[in-house]
Amino acid sequence: MSDVLRVGNASGFYGDRFTAWREMLDGGDLDVLTGDYLAELTMLILGRDRLRDPSLGYAKTFLRQLEGCLGTALDRGVRIVTNAGGLNPAGLAAAIGSLADRLGLTVRVGYVEGDALARPDALTANAYLGAYGIAACLGGGADVVVTGRVTDASLVVGSAIARFGWGRDDLDALAGATVAGHLLECGAQVTGGNFSFFTELPDGGRRPGFPVAELHPDGSCVITKHPGTGGAVTVETVTAQLLYEVGGPAYLGPDVVTRLDTVELAADGPDRVRVSGVRGTPPPGTLKVGVNNLGGFRNSMTFVLCGLDVPAKAALVRSQIEAAVGTEGLEFTLARTDHVDAVDTEAASALLHVHLRDGDKARAGRAFSAAAVELALASYPGCTLTTLPGDATPYGVFTADAVPQDAVPHVAVLPSGERVPIAPPPTMCAEGPPAHPQATAGGPSAHLTRRAPLGELVGARSGDKGGDANLGVWARTDATWSWLRGWLTIARLRELLPETAPLTVERYELPNLRAVNFVVRGLLGQGVAASTRFDPQAKALGELLRSRLVDLPAELTTGPAVDSTPGPAADDTPGLGDGSAPWEGR
Numbered sequence: 001m002s003d004v005l006r007v008g009n010a011s012g013f014y015g016d017r018f019t020a021w022r023e024m025l026d027g028g029d030l031d032v033l034t035g036d037y038l039a040e041l042t043m044l045i046l047g048r049d050r051l052r053d054p055s056l057g058y059a060k061t062f063l064r065q066l067e068g069c070l071g072t073a074l075d076r077g078v079r080i081v082t083n084a085g086g087l088n089p090a091g092l093a094a095a096i097g098s099l100a101d102r103l104g105l106t107v108r109v110g111y112v113e114g115d116a117l118a119r120p121d122a123l124t125a126n127a128y129l130g131a132y133g134i135a136a137c138l139g140g141g142a143d144v145v146v147t148g149r150v151t152d153a154s155l156v157v158g159s160a161i162a163r164f165g166w167g168r169d170d171l172d173a174l175a176g177a178t179v180a181g182h183l184l185e186c187g188a189q190v191t192g193g194n195f196s197f198f199t200e201l202p203d204g205g206r207r208p209g210f211p212v213a214e215l216h217p218d219g220s221c222v223i224t225k226h227p228g229t230g231g232a233v234t235v236e237t238v239t240a241q242l243l244y245e246v247g248g249p250a251y252l253g254p255d256v257v258t259r260l261d262t263v264e265l266a267a268d269g270p271d272r273v274r275v276s277g278v279r280g281t282p283p284p285g286t287l288k289v290g291v292n293n294l295g296g297f298r299n300s301m302t303f304v305l306c307g308l309d310v311p312a313k314a315a316l317v318r319s320q321i322e323a324a325v326g327t328e329g330l331e332f333t334l335a336r337t338d339h340v341d342a343v344d345t346e347a348a349s350a351l352l353h354v355h356l357r358d359g360d361k362a363r364a365g366r367a368f369s370a371a372a373v374e375l376a377l378a379s380y381p382g383c384t385l386t387t388l389p390g391d392a393t394p395y396g397v398f399t400a401d402a403v404p405q406d407a408v409p410h411v412a413v414l415p416s417g418e419r420v421p422i423a424p425p426p427t428m429c430a431e432g433p434p435a436h437p438q439a440t441a442g443g444p445s446a447h448l449t450r451r452a453p454l455g456e457l458v459g460a461r462s463g464d465k466g467g468d469a470n471l472g473v474w475a476r477t478d479a480t481w482s483w484l485r486g487w488l489t490i491a492r493l494r495e496l497l498p499e500t501a502p503l504t505v506e507r508y509e510l511p512n513l514r515a516v517n518f519v520v521r522g523l524l525g526q527g528v529a530a531s532t533r534f535d536p537q538a539k540a541l542g543e544l545l546r547s548r549l550v551d552l553p554a555e556l557t558t559g560p561a562v563d564s565t566p567g568p569a570a571d572d573t574p575g576l577g578d579g580s581a582p583w584e585g586r
Contacts, residue, residue, distance in 0.1 A: 003171025012187030027226030057087035089343025108415035110137030130254030134158025140414030175280025176219025192231030196459035299391035307348035364392035398527030448554035455546025462542035469538035
């Protein structure tokens, strides 16, 4: 048996590239092919599916994808591991068996259950299980393993446990595989997708291939992709994905706490990055639980405000809508997309987004949207809307909870039908590792500067975790890192991104990656399903930061420079927010 386990990924979310399974199976050698379908929003979608039909609750797309390539996987000995089981892994396992019968194939299917928790007041409540149930199914001869809510990285970690036989005390190996799983879980994001410097990619980022991890018995790996596929695997594309949806350096998981500040990255040839040095510590005694509830109903209408007096026009609409439907649950957001002295209507227009959330579907439905349309001839000059009146739709609220690991019945159901209980880790941290301290390195100094976008020097990747957002920023060179770590403080971030100013912001340094990571608590309110924010998952938060004009050190850039003298401390630096909100009512 080879001492290298080749694990590919063919899905990063429910709705990812349909053909990726076929591309990965045909593109090169693999031992395992994984597919990640579950996000917080996905669990809500599957919960609503199950309300309509109790036999559902899994990702139906996966079955259609598998139909075209199950035979190929079996012929080539590639095992498939997926969390597409969602809320009904047993149901998906049975459906795969029926599919195989119809195709004339013999397939051994195992599945993992126990994540679903009984909470009568919740639409869904699922604990994030670890990897040992997956490993047990593979050890029991499964060709396909289906899970419900496991951690995303567990798809890879479980495959590695099955190959290398790691025990609960092989913490560094488990941590290394967790990093590999985190890098693969979002598919093409690690091969150049959503990459700050996409214009530098060989194909401009048009169709990045899906990733492969070559795992070794010590937990180290090489991240790569199949030959001839698009995108690129570089230290920077890997760094970007490492920073995605993480918090502090201690990355908590059900099987191990992975120390992200120990990760070492090195180029290992074209489209190959070696990941090594990862250290692990015992996991916490609790499991994260994702809870989805139906929060009520919502509706939105958008007014186009063209030309002069935009704030006054917005104020008039607000007063008219409030008079028609009341103030409860209303939210008004004025987006100043208009330009001065524009030559066409679109460039001269701002957008007033009006949202209504309510437990009463009738009030949030036509009563609201019709009231907006009725203003067409009775409001501001040039009144128009972007849509016709519509009915309200339900929305969900996501919250995170925790339960003791030993209170969750983690069970692997082998292809033989045998049910194997998975015991929790024997040694666990009582409260998890201590938080990483706020860094205090550096400070302003006299130097020549050039006013330019921050993104000339740094990359960024941002995302969502429930109602919180994370924003990772990395420097491209050692010299830039020396400047960035002292310059980009919490106070500086709040000035550059004013919407973060009233919120709790945490800052962590990852020197091995030349990166700082911010966690912004509450930026997304009650989670993506309930958010009315223009960027509800904070996917563009990093690119917004990179677009801000700041005084960059001239020695790190090209172009004309100006003198810069020492000013106030970073926490009191004036002027960085200038221009961020130039219009009244923004």
